Amino acid sequence: MSFSPEDRPAEPRPAAVDRSAPVSKGTLACLTLAQTAVFVAFVPLLNFLLPLKAEDVDPAGKVVLLSQAALWGGAACGLANIVFGSLSDATRSRFGRRRPWIALGLLLTLAAYAVIHGAETGLGLILGVVLFQVGLNAVFGPLVALLPDLVPDRQKGVASALLGTAQPTATLFTSLVVAILLSGSVWRFAVTGAAICLLLTPLLLWVREPAAPPSAGPRARFSLEALRSSDFRIAFVSRLLVQVAVAMNALYLLYYVQQSDPLIERFGVDSVDTVFGWLLAAWTATSMVAGIVGGVWSDRIERRKVFVVASGVLLAAGLLAMAAFPTWPGPLVGQALFGAGLGLYSTVDIALVAQILPRPERAGRDLGLINVANVLPQIAAPALGIVIFQANAGQSFILTYVAAALFALTGGGVIAVIKGVR
Structure with a gap:
């Protein structure tokens, strides 16, 4: 892998990928498996394994320790x-621009798992989560x-x-x-x-990356240039707010179940993990159906915004049901x-953001910037969680x-003012 100096004479490049040509089913499958690997890496950890580990390390201060680990990791x-x-935008290697960094990130993620599993102190747990976030985002x-x-846009x-x-x-x-x-x-x-490794392997071995666009600069640079676009700023804010809500649910759902008297009375204290598992299963089933239907339908009618607004309403309704109806089957x-x-x-938000990128040749940099909107909630959510939980004297997660x-x-609502996408 090498990084070319900016003043080096330009070398002939292979022709860039035809972005109007449809991508193959095999490539879509590899991308889907790799995306699944990323979520398999963090959903079990942040939703289940990390809360249990925080409880094991510090039973009395588990909420604060979990929030601190999430905050520093974020x-x-x-x-x-x-x-x-x-860095992936600027990389030139025989293995492509993106895949070398994905392979490095996989190794760091697995190392972080070992550190988190072996942590015996709060500091050790926090350092493990920091290493995990570095590896996962690589x-x-x-x-x-x-x-x-x-x-291409018509397949997004x-x-x-x-x-x-x-x-x-x-x-x-999970x-x-x-x-x-x-x-x-x-x-x-x-x-x-093991699941993460298996899911990433097809992409690392078989997906052929397109040549870097001739207009792509050879040096990795940090830039906030994309924020000059009003549509990009709106998409950033939308994702930031929604992901705060998602992070708060993911981070505290297990503790919600543990501290819900109606659930404990109905199912017993020994059934907490099972109840938590069924709640995640309900979340999973509806998420998969709504995601597939929404993505295909948004392509068919060539509209994205209405789906994003509707998603905000559904998210809010579900979260309010958690607060208002703690007795089964409310949760x-x-x-x-x-x-x-x-x-x-x-x-739909993935497709929407991919369509409003100001400079496609800098997709890695600009998507990295907009993904900060996925990251800041991992700082904001635990910080808010500590404040709200302590303000409520640690009695429940209703206010959360x-x-x-x-x-x-x-x-979900702010996305309605975007102009560049219907």
Whole structure:
């Protein structure tokens, strides 16, 4: 892998990919599996394994420790996403621009799993989460740039629908495999790590990257140039607000179940993991259906914004149900609505953002920038969580879910003012 000096004479390049040509089903499958690998890496960890580990390290201060680990990890995530996306734009190697960094990120992610599993102190756990976020974003930053690299606009909705199945699939893996089928920390971390490797292997071995566009500069640079576009700024704000809501639900759902008297009274304290698993399963099923339908339909009618606005309403409805109806089946209905909103948002927003990039040749850098909107919530959500939870004297997560609903509704609504996409 090499980085060319800016003043080196330009060398002849192979012709850039024809972005009007349809991408093959095999390539779409590899992209989908790789996207699923990313979500399998973090959904079980952040939703289930990390809360359990925080409880194991510090039973009395688990909420604060979990929030601190998420906060510092989020800070590392934001920097890493931009850095690795920009580096992949500028990389010239026989293996392509994106794949070398994805392979490095896979190794760092697996190393982080080992550190987190072996952590015996709060500091060790926090350092493990920071390493995890660096490694995961070395995968994710270059990976998301492959969508505009490879897929033409007329296929972006379908491609995004397939990519949108990654999160519900990872959630289903978490609920049925990690939470219910497996027991013991060693097996849970080991099986999750093996799944990540298997899912990333097809992309690393078989996907052919297009040549770098002739207009792409040879040096990796950090730039906020994309924020000059008003549509880009709106998409950034929308994703930021929605992801705060998503992060608050993901981070505290297990503790919500543990501290819900109605759920404990109905199912018993020994059934917490099972109840949590079924809530994730409900989230997964509706997310996958809504994501596929929304992505395909948005391509068919050539509209994106209406789906994003609707997703914010569904997310907010689900989160408010969690707050207002803690007795069964209120949480189940809440997570089902939440999943439908998340699937719809995740799928259509991917397609929408890919269409409004100011400079496609800088897709890695600009998608790294907009993915900061995925990252800042990982700092904001735990910070807000600490404040709200302590203001409520640690009694429940009702106020947490009300706040999350407001973020979701606002985030979905602001997308209506974008002008460059219908």
